[in-house]
Amino acid sequence: MSLVPLDYVDTHRRFLQILMRRRMILYDEAFDVFCKIQQSVNEENAANSHHREMEQAVSLINRVIKRFNMEIQCAQDEITSEKCYLFISTVENNITGKYTKYSAVELEFFKKVLFEIVSSENGHVSSTVCLNLNSSLPGNMTKSDIEALIEKFCEDLWLSQKNGKVYLSLLSIVELEPLLTTAYEDSVNICCLCKHLVIQGYRCDKCFALLHLHCARLYTEGANRNTCPACSADQPNILAAVENTSLHTEDDFSTPTSHG
Amino acid sequence: MASKSAQEGHLSSQEEENLINDTVRYILSHDNTKYAIKRQDIVKDVLKTYGGSSKYIIDGATRVLKEIFGMKLVAVEQNSNVKHYMLINNEKFSTDARYMKWPKEVESQQVLLMLTLSLIFMKGGVESEEDMLSFLSNLGIMSKNRSHEYFGDVWKLLTGEFVRQMYLEHVRIPELDPPKFEFRWGRRAEEEVSRRSLLEFVSLVYGTDPKNWTTQYQEVLQTEKNKREKEM
Ligand SMILES: [Zn+2]
Ligand SMILES: [Zn+2]
Numbered sequence: 208m209s210l211v212p213l214d215y216v217d218t219h220r221r222f223l224q225i226l227m228r229r230r231m232i233l234y235d236e237a238f239d240v241f242c243k244i245q246q247s248v249n250e251e252n253a254a255n256s257h258h259r260e261m262e263q264a265v266s267l268i269n270r271v272i273k274r275f276n277m278e279i280q281c282a283q284d285e286i287t288s289e290k291c292y293l294f295i296s297t298v299e300n301n302i303t304g305k306y307t308k309y310s311a312v313e314l315e316f317f318k319k320v321l322f323e324i325v326s327s328e329n330g331h332v333s334s335t336v337c338l339n340l341n342s343s344l345p346g347n348m349t350k351s352d353i354e355a356l357i358e359k360f361c362e363d364l365w366l367s368q369k370n371g372k373v374y375l376s377l378l379s380i381v382e383l384e385p386l387l388t389t390a391y392e393d394s395v396n397i398c399c400l401c402k403h404l405v406i407q408g409y410r411c412d413k414c415f416a417l418l419h420l421h422c423a424r425l426y427t428e429g430a431n432r433n434t435c436p437a438c439s440a441d442q443p444n445i446l447a448a449v450e451n452t453s454l455h456t457e458d459d460f461s462t463p464t465s466h467g
Numbered sequence: 468m469a470s471k472s473a474q475e476g477h478l479s480s481q482e483e484e485n486l487i488n489d490t491v492r493y494i495l496s497h498d499n500t501k502y503a504i505k506r507q508d509i510v511k512d513v514l515k516t517y518g519g520s521s522k523y524i525i526d527g528a529t530r531v532l533k534e535i536f537g538m539k540l541v542a543v544e545q546n547s548n549v550k551h552y553m554l555i556n557n558e559k560f561s562t563d564a565r566y567m568k569w570p571k572e573v574e575s576q577q578v579l580l581m582l583t584l585s586l587i588f589m590k591g592g593v594e595s596e597e598d599m600l601s602f603l604s605n606l607g608i609m610s611k612n613r614s615h616e617y618f619g620d621v622w623k624l625l626t627g628e629f630v631r632q633m634y635l636e637h638v639r640i641p642e643l644d645p646p647k648f649e650f651r652w653g654r655r656a657e658e659e660v661s662r663r664s665l666l667e668f669v670s671l672v673y674g675t676d677p678k679n680w681t682t683q684y685q686e687v688l689q690t691e692k693n694k695r696e697k698e699m
Contacts, residue, residue: 271535
């Protein structure tokens with residue numbers, strides 16, 4: 208018996224390998240790669256591929272890799288609104304899961320950073336605060352050990368840092384959503400528009416609901432309104448706040464793998 | 468009970484599939500190091516009491532890796548007791564490597580590795596330590612006791628990391644006193660690296676036609692023929 212459907216071919220295997228190794232890739236770059244693969248498979252008939260073909264390939268791959276609890280998800284960056292493909296583990300996350308490559312102390316540090324970010328006002332934590340976490344960790348970790356560790360987590364795409372601040376990567380937010388929403392139930396924010404975890408976004412000054420910028424933009428701009436979707440209070444600043452996020456067409460969100 | 472169910476044929480098909488899936492995840496989670504995986508570690512970390520079915524499960528995982536992921540799991544027998552497995556990238560997909568975006572460190576290692584493999588190939592499959600050293604020094608990649616700012620500690624990579632990843636073999640030449648060592652292609656290089664593209668690369672550097680390197684060109688044809696036959 209075959210393990211894959213008949214229309215699962217080398218294009219899918221190659222695309223899967225690339226997504227699996229990159230783990231986080233901009234949608235546009237993924238499309239570029241997909242087209243190059245298509246062209247090399249089909250040299251004489253190198254017609255331009257369509258986004259829809261890639262999305263169909265992704266959903267076929269997802270059907271095939273479901274048995275490993277792996278999935279390619281499409282999500283938008285909270286700050287830039289850029290669409291990305293993420294290769295994630297749906298049951299046990301890859302960082303704290305069974306086959307993790309990190310030591311117990313490294314994971315403990317990571318969890319402390321998670322907590323700091325989730326319980327913060329603005330969804331990030333200063334590098335200084337992170338460096339000072341060394342005193343609360345077992346073993347004798349110095350500040351420069353911690354610095355190296357943060358860099359390692361950034362290299363592995365779990366964290367990112369910019370201007371002295373440490374953020375959760377989009378990959379972390381999506382893959383760790385089940386863990387964060389159970390472990391920090393009282394501190395996490397759920398976007399009332401898409402019902403997914405949100406770490407950074409637009410905060411209503413009346414009810415303090417936190418919304419994804421891209422979700423808020425769809426809500427406000429589509430109906431030309433400037434109210435909070437959670438409490439209906441007037442939010443005169445909401446349009447300006449979401450103005451710079453890119454708006455995607457509805458077509459982009461019709462795939463079953465969409466998220467966020 | 469454990470020992471009974473561990474016998475082949477006592478696993479339900481669901482249990483069997485779960486074990487295969489876990490084994491695949493385990494093997495993929497080690498992919499970033501490129502080190503060989505010990506059969507004993509798969510048993511210890513994944514199969515546990517089902518160790519008795521390991522051959523069967525690993526065969527299943529091999530099939531999954533090939534059909535779903537397009538990768539090849541190869542058994543490497545180091546001696547009769549220790550069995551290792553190596554996850555190999557399909558040579559057909561080698562052009563995809565450019566989309567992988569490795570960290571700088573890995574990228575420079577790839578360049579060094581290709582240079583080393585080219586040299587060994589052009590020299591007929593084996594290169595002494597001295598000649599390797601002078602080749603790398605002439606290129607300015609290696610200077611005594613100093614780490615290169617782009618390539619890092621070259622000698623340590625050549626005799627450590629690359630050997631562990633099975634790209635290179637670094638072996639003692641028999642019956643020589645004082646002992647001397649030489650380099651050969653390792654098992655992973657044989658599987659993953661195309662002699663044809665190395666020869667094309669070398670020819671490009673020298674501005675010649677690959678066919679002018681008669682011996683090497685014959686070897687390219689011969690290995691390609693062998694691989695085709697093995698695949699059939
Ligand atoms: Zn949302
Ligand atoms: Zn509100």
